[in-house]
Amino acid sequence: MRPVRLALASALLVILGLAACGQAQDPAPSAPSSASASSAASAFPVTVEAGNGQVTIERRPERIVSLSPTATETLFAIGAGPQVVAVDERSNHPPEAPKTSLSGFKPNVEAIVEYKPDLVVIASDIDDIAAKLSKVNVPVLVEPSATDFDDAYDQILDLGTATGNADRARRLVDEMRRELDRLAAEAPKEKRLSYYHELDVTPYSVTSNTFIGRVYGLFGLVNIADRAPDAAGGYPRLSAEFIAKADPDLIFLATTKCCGQNRDTLAKRPGWSGLSAIKNDRVINLDDDIASRWGPRVVDLARTVSDAVRKAAG
Structure with a gap:
């Protein structure tokens, strides 16, 4: 059985977050202006309540590594694409995401650190990767498979706060809520x-x-x-x-x-x-x-x- 399909079985739920384009695709976000970037930077430090507890991020991250296809999609959707320097081998959307040979199934600390990340986002703490990266002063957000819509919205807001794109994340969540509510009502x-x-x-x-x-x-x-x-x-x-x-x-x-x-x-x-x-x-x-x-x-x-x-x- 393929890993992507087994991912959704309760015993292997982790794989869902690492697996894998759609009918409607968001346009690639433009790079933030120096003024907006400066404003976002002034909001730091921030503390995010992620799957691995409270994570404090001292400065606006400019070198993000994503080992979660869902997180990769979210980062680009909220305008953090220019901050992403590497994504895992299964992150195939959007096309401009900087795909590498990094693996979310078998995360390698040395390979991740080569990208000099100031934030790493993962879907599951495989091989205790969060603690290992923390030892080399790299903050890690664990954003696991969502169980409901509120959970999914919370993760988008987490990534918005963590990357200095909180306003864009809130707008995205509001848009998603409105559209899902509309579709359900009709x-x-x-x-x-x-x-x-x-x-x-x-x-x-x-x-x-x-x-x-x-x-x-x-x-x-x-x-x-x-x-x-x-x-x-x-x-x-x-x-x-x-x-x-x-x-x-x-x-x-x-x-x-x-x-x-x-x-x-x-x-x-x-x-x-x-x-x-x-x-x-x-x-x-x-x-x-x-x-x-x-x-x-x-x-x-x-x-x-x-x-x-x-x-x-x-």
Whole structure:
């Protein structure tokens, strides 16, 4: 099984933050003016409550290393792109992000320090990397996989405060809230459509209590995975028979880029050709990366789900 797909299983949740472009992409932020940079610098030192506790950053960071694809997307979205000097090998958005061979799965202190970072952002403290970097006076923010929207918003605000881009981060969060609220309010919820989200071809799925599940929850969809025997963990492994019996109205595939899955490949699976979603052309191909991250592009995911629900309900 691919690491990206296993990432969302509770035992390997860390990988989600390191894995992986979308329908709507933010334009690359322009470099801050000297006046705005000076104003931002005057706000320091700042203290951020991250996943690794309170982290104090003495000066506005100008050499940021991101080992989290979600954090990378967020940093560029809030205007901190010019401050980023290196990102991990899986940070593939935006295209201008300075991708390197650095690994979030196997972080190497010596390799990270070569970039002379004054801030490192990670999704999980693998191999106690935060403490190791702290020993060489490099502040580290651990921003783990979000469990709900508020958690995702908090992380964006954390990065805004930590990088001197607090105002831009607040505006981004406000924009995300408004758009998600709008999409949810306009969603036709009367039919109570059911769905299956394929996280992995094994197949693993997600329940309504996960971050991805909460995106679908905005639209009043019924998650077939909630009835799975091992649903309590949030990422149950479903049998082909279970899915065929549930016969979901909609199927969302987060296995398109990784595994080449689509409506035709699903139809070839034993017992699946008669599924309503396949017969009615309600198989939605997602961007694997967008569907596995909890940053600004969650709005793109929500728009995709919104379009699918409108089409199915109409």
